[in-house]
Amino acid sequence: MSQNAQADKKFRLADDGGQLIGELPVFKGTLGFEVVDVRQLLDKSGYCTFDPSFGSTASCRSTITFIDGDKGILLHRGYPIDQLAEKATYLEVAFLLLFGELPSASELAQFTKDITYHTMVHEQLTRFYAGFPREAHPMAILSAVVSALSAFYPDSTDIFDPQQRLISIHRLIAKMPTIAAMAYKNSVGQPFIYPQNHLDYSANFLNMMFAVPPEPYKVNPVFARAINALLIVQADHEQNASTSTVRMVGSTRANPFASVSAGIAALWGPLHGGANEAVLDMLEQIGDKKNIPDFIKRAKDKNDSFRLMGFGHRVYKSYDPRARVMQKICEEVLHEVGADNDPLLKLARELERVALADEYFVDRKLYPNVDFYSGIVQRAIGIPVKMFTALFAIARTAGWLAQWKEMIEDPDQRIARPRQLYCGEDTREYVPLDKRRSMTDTSATVHKPMPSEPAIVGG
Ligand code: ACO
Numbered sequence: 001m002s003q004n005a006q007a008d009k010k011f012r013l014a015d016d017g018g019q020l021i022g023e024l025p026v027f028k029g030t031l032g033f034e035v036v037d038v039r040q041l042l043d044k045s046g047y048c049t050f051d052p053s054f055g056s057t058a059s060c061r062s063t064i065t066f067i068d069g070d071k072g073i074l075l076h077r078g079y080p081i082d083q084l085a086e087k088a089t090y091l092e093v094a095f096l097l098l099f100g101e102l103p104s105a106s107e108l109a110q111f112t113k114d115i116t117y118h119t120m121v122h123e124q125l126t127r128f129y130a131g132f133p134r135e136a137h138p139m140a141i142l143s144a145v146v147s148a149l150s151a152f153y154p155d156s157t158d159i160f161d162p163q164q165r166l167i168s169i170h171r172l173i174a175k176m177p178t179i180a181a182m183a184y185k186n187s188v189g190q191p192f193i194y195p196q197n198h199l200d201y202s203a204n205f206l207n208m209m210f211a212v213p214p215e216p217y218k219v220n221p222v223f224a225r226a227i228n229a230l231l232i233v234q235a236d237h238e239q240n241a242s243t244s245t246v247r248m249v250g251s252t253r254a255n256p257f258a259s260v261s262a263g264i265a266a267l268w269g270p271l272h273g274g275a276n277e278a279v280l281d282m283l284e285q286i287g288d289k290k291n292i293p294d295f296i297k298r299a300k301d302k303n304d305s306f307r308l309m310g311f312g313h314r315v316y317k318s319y320d321p322r323a324r325v326m327q328k329i330c331e332e333v334l335h336e337v338g339a340d341n342d343p344l345l346k347l348a349r350e351l352e353r354v355a356l357a358d359e360y361f362v363d364r365k366l367y368p369n370v371d372f373y374s375g376i377v378q379r380a381i382g383i384p385v386k387m388f389t390a391l392f393a394i395a396r397t398a399g400w401l402a403q404w405k406e407m408i409e410d411p412d413q414r415i416a417r418p419r420q421l422y423c424g425e426d427t428r429e430y431v432p433l434d435k436r437r438s439m440t441d442t443s444a445t446v447h448k449p450m451p452s453e454p455a456i457v458g459g
Contacts, residue, residue: 011036013045021045031066031075033058048419054239055314060247061410064097064402065238072318072367076236077101085325090201090231091115094173094398097236098405118174119195119204121145121182122152129186138183138390139268145179146172147261157255159408168256169401176397177201180390181208187386202227205394210382222336223381226329227391230377233322233370234392236399242266242273246400247407251416256404263400264393270309273392276371276378277385279310283344283351283376292347292354300360308355310372312364322370330373333380345376 009026022044025037035058038049051057066075074081077096084093088102095103095111103111128148132141149171150157156167182192185208193208203219206227211217237243246263250256267273286295298306313320334342352368355361378388407413 009034013041013047029061032068042419048421050421054244059239059244059416060407062238062403062406063100064406065236065399067238067315069313069315069317072316072321074237074321081233081321082325085229085232085322088232090228090235090395090398091173093232093235094402097398097402098169114170115174115201116195116197118170119178119197121149121175121178125149125152126182126192129182129192132183132186134187134189136183136187137268138180138187138387139264139393141183141186142176142180142390142393143261143264143268145183146176146257146264148257149175150255150257153257157257159250159253159255165256165405165408169405172256172260172397172401176394177205178208180387180394181205183390184209184384184387187384200224200228202231206381209387220336222332226333226377226381229325229329230374230391231395233325234374234395236396236402239403240272241269242396243400243403246404248416250404250407251413253415256401259404260397260400263396267393267396268389273389273396275309275369276375276388276392279348279371280344280375280379280385280388282309283347286347286351289347289350292351295351296354296358299355300358308351308361308366310368310375311355311361312366313369316367316369317365319367320369323368323372326370326373326377330377330380333377337380339380342376342380344379348372348376 008028010023011026012020013022013024015021022041024041024044026034027037028034042048049057064077066078067073076084076093077100079096079102084096088096091112092103092108095108125145125148128145129141132144153168153171156164156171158164178195185192190212193211193213195204196207199207199219203221203224206219206223207217239247242263245266246259249262250259270278282295286292295306295308298304299308299311330345331340334340334345339345352372355366360366375385375388378391379385383391
């Protein structure tokens with residue numbers, strides 16, 4: 001395990017009769033849970049672990065991000081998220097995630113230059129956009145165009161060359177805002193706005209989104225600060241679904257453009273990055289304070305698929321620290337646009353108040369997550385709802401690449417290949433076509449039900 005993990009304990013495996021059949025090492029990282037190293041479990045005992053959504057599985061060792069979901073703590077390389085969001089720039093945080101330390105002034109200047117001078121995309125790539133329908137979702141475009149980058153930059157796809165890895169990292173962090181803003185411009189039929197090297201990362205994104213050729217566009221510094229904070233709070237979140245996807249694809253030694261493209265696809269899902277879009281839809285659907293009790297009732301009803309979007313988290317069983325940052329940014333942005341009394345913000349606050357006082361949400365430790373306020377911030381800045389997840393993807397690119405780089409540099413890294421609990425048919429003879437029954441014939445046995453409880457091996 002890592003330099004910080006010590007195997008000073010053993011996890012004992014017993015058979016049904018309580019007979020000791022083996023011992024597994026137990027590791028303790030710097031912070032957080034102890035982990036049982038089950039890599040030898042199958043060989044030693046003939047048993048596999050069963051953890052379909054990986055809720056009890058540490059899939060890798062990492063030194064990048066730490067989350068204590070019960071206490072609502074999120075640290076990047078040891079630095080609390082609220083300090084980073086308040087004091088740092090997104091590129092400083094990206095450097096921190098990638099290289100382990102906050103950059104010195106000269107390191108930051110060099111990193112900023114490396115990113116700034118890679119923001120343009122190959123001119124031929126701009127023609128891809130003409131092939132997408134105007135109403136295409138930006139995440140579909142983002143995923144496709146990022147995947148296509150490997151065709152344009154084959155000179156940086158050798159993952160075993162540290163210099164090529166670094167150039168790919170620069171290219172991806174630099175080009176994501178350009179690709180995303182181009183997707184937006186394509187959807188509204190406006191010409192693409194090229195990146196401007198005198199603008200910082202967040203301001204450049206806003207300029208590419210909102211500038212038009214006939215008149216000058218001045219980036220609002222409050223909006224640029226809000227985008228900077230939004231990018232920081234979404235930059236990394238340890239082994240979430242999209243990051244695990246990037247690691248999984250990267251473990252096959254696919255190039256980083258292909259791996260990040262897969263991460264974008266995973267982020268698109270409404271239970272992951274798509275939730276901020278869903279929060280605004282939900283608030284608009286609720287419409288008025290008087291309707292809140294009905295929606296709370298629906299969220300609690302097991303026969304209704306409706307859930308309070310922006311509430312709950314697989315890891316946080318306390319207030320999401322990123323939601324606190326976004327709540328403050330939300331107030332600043334709404335003040336700037338003169339909407340301190342924005343009805344949607346009022347509705348969001350009231351919904352939060354009612355839910356946090358409700359036994360159902362209290363018992364299940366369901367608190368607002370980062371997406372609850374981030375949608376309102378983006379809406380106030382003028383970012384269309386469809387672009388919310390694209391902005392999340394821009395932010396998460398730094399985290400995906402830091403995690404990908406860490407994986408590639410890990411000497412223990414192997415292709416990710418989970419096992420399964422097979423619940424299908426036992427071996428059977430091939431049935432000739434004229435002897436087969438239709439799948440819709442209810443008298444035919446199509447599949448066996450899954451056992452509800454797999455046998456538990458303890459120790
Ligand atoms: N509204 C109502 N009930 C909820 C909600 C919710 N938002 N979230 C969880 N619950 C309930 C579940 O019904 C379940 O109740 P039960 O124990 O009576 O069956 C219990 O709380 C536990 O929920 P799970 O679905 O088991 O929790 P899980 O960890 O699998 O899901 C998730 C986490 C997907 C985030 C879930 O809370 C959810 O769907 N939230 C809404 C979507 C959302 O906001 N996603 C953004 C996540 S943050 C991010 O990706 C950046």
